[in-house]
Amino acid sequence: MGERKIFSGGEFLISDVTPADIFTPEDFTDEHKMIYQTAKDFVEKEIMPNIDKLEEKDPDLVLRLLAKAGELGLLGTDVPEEYGGLGLDKVSTTVVGEAMGVAGSFTVVYGAHTGIGTLPIVFFGSEDQKKRYLPKLASGEWCAAYCLTEPGAGTDALNAKTKAVLSEDGKYYILNGEKMFITNAGWATVFTLYAKVDGEHFTGFIVEKDFPGFSTGAEIDKMGVHGSSTRPVILEDAKVPVENLMFEIGKGHKIAFNILNIGRWKLGAMTTGGCKGCIEGAVKYAKGRIQFKVPISSFGMIKTKLADMAIRTYMSESMMYRLAGMFDDKLGTLDAEAKKSGAENAKAIEEYAPECSITKVYGSECLEYCVDEYVQILGGYGYCAEYPAERYYRDSRINRIWEGTNEINRMLIPGTLMRRALQGRLNLLQAAQAIPQELMSYSPLAVQLPDEPLALQEHMVKMSKKIALMVAGLAAQKFGADLVKEQEVLAKVADMIIEIFAMESGLLRTKKIIESRGEDKAKFQIAAVETYVDQTIPTIEMWAKQALAYVEQGDTLRTQLAGVKKLARYTPIDTVSRLRAIADRVIELESYPF
Amino acid sequence: MNIIVCLKQVPDTETQIKIAPDGKSIVEDDIKWIMNPYDEFGVEEALRIKEKFGGEVTVVGLGPKRVTEAIRTALAMGADKGILITDDALEGSDSLATAKALTAAIKDLDYDIIFTGQRGIDDDLGLVGASVAEFLGIPHIALGIKVEIADDQSSVKVHRPVEGQTLVIESPLPVLITAQKGLNEPRYASLPGIMKAKKKPLEEKSLADLGVDASEFGEAARKLKIIELTPPPERKAGKIIEGETPQEKAAELAKLLHEEAKVL
Numbered sequence: 085m086g087e088r089k090i091f092s093g094g095e096f097l098i099s100d101v102t103p104a105d106i107f108t109p110e111d112f113t114d115e116h117k118m119i120y121q122t123a124k125d126f127v128e129k130e131i132m133p134n135i136d137k138l139e140e141k142d143p144d145l146v147l148r149l150l151a152k153a154g155e156l157g158l159l160g161t162d163v164p165e166e167y168g169g170l171g172l173d174k175v176s177t178t179v180v181g182e183a184m185g186v187a188g189s190f191t192v193v194y195g196a197h198t199g200i201g202t203l204p205i206v207f208f209g210s211e212d213q214k215k216r217y218l219p220k221l222a223s224g225e226w227c228a229a230y231c232l233t234e235p236g237a238g239t240d241a242l243n244a245k246t247k248a249v250l251s252e253d254g255k256y257y258i259l260n261g262e263k264m265f266i267t268n269a270g271w272a273t274v275f276t277l278y279a280k281v282d283g284e285h286f287t288g289f290i291v292e293k294d295f296p297g298f299s300t301g302a303e304i305d306k307m308g309v310h311g312s313s314t315r316p317v318i319l320e321d322a323k324v325p326v327e328n329l330m331f332e333i334g335k336g337h338k339i340a341f342n343i344l345n346i347g348r349w350k351l352g353a354m355t356t357g358g359c360k361g362c363i364e365g366a367v368k369y370a371k372g373r374i375q376f377k378v379p380i381s382s383f384g385m386i387k388t389k390l391a392d393m394a395i396r397t398y399m400s401e402s403m404m405y406r407l408a409g410m411f412d413d414k415l416g417t418l419d420a421e422a423k424k425s426g427a428e429n430a431k432a433i434e435e436y437a438p439e440c441s442i443t444k445v446y447g448s449e450c451l452e453y454c455v456d457e458y459v460q461i462l463g464g465y466g467y468c469a470e471y472p473a474e475r476y477y478r479d480s481r482i483n484r485i486w487e488g489t490n491e492i493n494r495m496l497i498p499g500t501l502m503r504r505a506l507q508g509r510l511n512l513l514q515a516a517q518a519i520p521q522e523l524m525s526y527s528p529l530a531v532q533l534p535d536e537p538l539a540l541q542e543h544m545v546k547m548s549k550k551i552a553l554m555v556a557g558l559a560a561q562k563f564g565a566d567l568v569k570e571q572e573v574l575a576k577v578a579d580m581i582i583e584i585f586a587m588e589s590g591l592l593r594t595k596k597i598i599e600s601r602g603e604d605k606a607k608f609q610i611a612a613v614e615t616y617v618d619q620t621i622p623t624i625e626m627w628a629k630q631a632l633a634y635v636e637q638g639d640t641l642r643t644q645l646a647g648v649k650k651l652a653r654y655t656p657i658d659t660v661s662r663l664r665a666i667a668d669r670v671i672e673l674e675s676y677p678f
Numbered sequence: 679m680n681i682i683v684c685l686k687q688v689p690d691t692e693t694q695i696k697i698a699p700d701g702k703s704i705v706e707d708d709i710k711w712i713m714n715p716y717d718e719f720g721v722e723e724a725l726r727i728k729e730k731f732g733g734e735v736t737v738v739g740l741g742p743k744r745v746t747e748a749i750r751t752a753l754a755m756g757a758d759k760g761i762l763i764t765d766d767a768l769e770g771s772d773s774l775a776t777a778k779a780l781t782a783a784i785k786d787l788d789y790d791i792i793f794t795g796q797r798g799i800d801d802d803l804g805l806v807g808a809s810v811a812e813f814l815g816i817p818h819i820a821l822g823i824k825v826e827i828a829d830d831q832s833s834v835k836v837h838r839p840v841e842g843q844t845l846v847i848e849s850p851l852p853v854l855i856t857a858q859k860g861l862n863e864p865r866y867a868s869l870p871g872i873m874k875a876k877k878k879p880l881e882e883k884s885l886a887d888l889g890v891d892a893s894e895f896g897e898a899a900r901k902l903k904i905i906e907l908t909p910p911p912e913r914k915a916g917k918i919i920e921g922e923t924p925q926e927k928a929a930e931l932a933k934l935l936h937e938e939a940k941v942l
Contacts, residue, residue: 114750118872157869170869
């Protein structure tokens with residue numbers, strides 16, 4: 085395997101990425117495979133027999149299972165070896181996250197503990213803080229929670245009211261305020277928490293549950309993930325030793341935003357696992373459910389559902405591992421000194437903040453799609469609590485809300501890219517400005533595609549990039565700094581970027597499989613990419629036209645719309661046969677088929 | 679106490695087995711391969727004995743390169759080193775030839791106990807363990823569900839279930855024991871274990887390395903030949919007894935049992 089080229093965050097929009105440049109699940113090492121197996125065995129043997137009991141929020145059971153996960157090393161993939169973890173690559177973390185994705189509420193316990201709970205200390209903790217907390221968090225002896233949200237500060241997180249004032253003797257910060265929706269609050273020992281020093285400087289603190297003045301409120305009744313604990317956290321003159329202040333005074337936002345990036349990618353990995361669980365549950369039921377004397381899996385509409393679930397999950401999975409590989413490649417460029425610095429590691433990950441948002445939005449919406457069809461395939465039984473589809477449906481919903489709502493993430497994708505363009509970090513504007521000129525001479529009819537699989541799809545991904553850049557460029561030109569207020573336009577640009585990353589990740593992965601195993605062994609993956617691109621191109625064209633119709637008028641608009649039409653020119657292929665073939669494969673294997 | 683465990687890689691129990699067009703083999707394309715579960719009991723028992731008495735656990739596998747995965751899993755569970763016997767000439771070997779190759783790899787090693795699974799869950803023959811013991815000229819105890827090593831480490835007592843009773847067999851060392859379900863609950867390969875396994879020695883040996891004659895192995899040397907593989911018959915659809923009242927249904931059932939099933 086050659087060296088993968090390292091791209092900057094968002095650069096995929098303006099560069100040609102090759103199959104050799106991305107990491108795919110087919111590139112797993114033996115260790116990755118074994119780690120996946122261990123995590124999967126753990127879920128099957130330890131979590132699934134307790135899945136109903138877990139819904140009752142029994143702290144002893146949760147902590148026992150967490151400790152068991154810790155014993156196996158499942159909580160320590162991101163914790164450096166010197167602090168009791170394993171310090172593995174991000175692909176390994178993704179593998180564990182994916183396997184954990186079907187563990188119901190325990191997925192939430194695990195995700196909050198290892199992600200937003202533990203990582204602030206990994207990246208921004210002092211040496212002393214790392215030594216005091218990380219070994220116990222990696223072993224699962226202690227559970228961690230993360231307190232950013234407040235009753236009046238959700239998406240607007242920096243508008244926190246919680247206040248920290250240094251005590252007279254200078255030994256403590258006295259914290260007052262309330263945090264809201266704190267996952268793991270009922271059984272966590274360690275809380276990473278944000279407060280404003282002197283009511284002004286947003287700062288991170290590590291707070292233990294036994295610190296005087298710290299308490300948690302009553303459990304909040306939720307729609308789903310009933311087995312996770314969610315409570316407010318109350319600080320009434322809470323005494324936090326000065327040595328538990330994290331990083332620097334006034335630099336809490338740096339911790340908070342970096343941790344969210346990672347949380348988003350980890351969430352993406354976990355949702356991919358959840359999607360696979362839906363496919364398995366749905367196909368097993370569809371094969372056994374007899375109506376009109378035949379299994380319902382033989383009906384075309386059920387097949388379409390099974391195939392679409394599998395195709396989207398394939399794109400989602402391809403994106404998650406591509407991003408994990410991007411992290412690992414970027415982290416691999418750090419010198420020995422920087423590797424040890426958590427802040428440097430977080431900075432390397434921050435490079436891919438747009439991709440983190442993309443995978444979070446795509447992953448959570450892919451799972452939402454899958455749980456919905458899972459329920460639908462089960463019909464009336466899908467609506468009954470006796471079958472797991474009902475729990476999946478309720479449990480999935482939160483994923484579009486936390487780790488930044490999908491709305492704020494949609495704003496962040498074009499927002500971050502535009503900011504980087506203005507900083508000169510990313511050549512977006514030049515690329516966008518070149519498009520009108522290119523369009524003058526571009527004739528879709530004159531395009532000669534090589535006679536090889538997926539050539540058309542590769543071309544359409546390229547054209548989609550041009551469409552997205554064109555719309556983003558024109559909108560930026562028109563609104564300038566006020567573009568940030570045009571949420572509707574930005575959302576369409578974000579949606580185009582998300583779908584481009586999805587299509588491209590699936591496309592490049594499949595081309596890589598063709599190169600390594602031959603076209604015949606990649607036939608289902610090829611059909612998946614062909615179908616997905618076929619489904620997506622008309623949508624991209626529509627979003628672009630809708631956005632432009634708001635941005636421009638008259639002749640200018642007409643010229644632009646004609647340009648979009650030219651770029652999006654595409655003759656539909658037979659997707660019905662492809663969907664059937666993929667569905668038959670799902671039915672044959674009784675699982676996610678790729 | 680040095681222990682050897684023989685490993686086989688078999689299709690995952692959840693794999694849907696398809697018979698190949700030749701009618702004598704299975705399609706291997708979609709198969710997920712795992713360590714034979716009975717062998718896994720052997721690995722676990724070996725590790726427990728090592729933890730109690732010290733020594734080394736060596737796992738020996740045979741087959742194509744993919745068998746490395748099963749050996750690595752055993753190393754990740756805690757075994758110390760692995761040997762993979764791999765050679766194109768082994769393709770199609772029967773149990774006796776497999777036992778010969780394993781014997782050749784084991785005979786010069788230092789061992790007190792050898793574990794094998796009581797049988798492979800793929801072909802269910804259960805011949806390899808006994809054959810290896812015979813070739814090595816050491817005692818063989820089949821179907822162990824409990825293994826007790828004497829304090830002076832000179833002998834072993836093995837419990838085996840017999841028709842609801844337990845037979846306790848004592849043997850001097852070295853001995854070969856085949857592992858039965860119930861012997862233990864195998865541990866997971868932990869993540870630290872997996873990372874450590876990467877650095878443990880795993881040696882590959884060809885038939886030539888083992889100093890044996892390749893003509894004794896493979897399809898041509900088989901003493902048992904597979905003539906045909908057939909899938910299990912499809913289960914016939916059940917019958918629902920119609921009737922308004924329990925009495926009517928019972929009468930209908932009795933009638934069908936008598937006339938159709940002819941069991942009454």
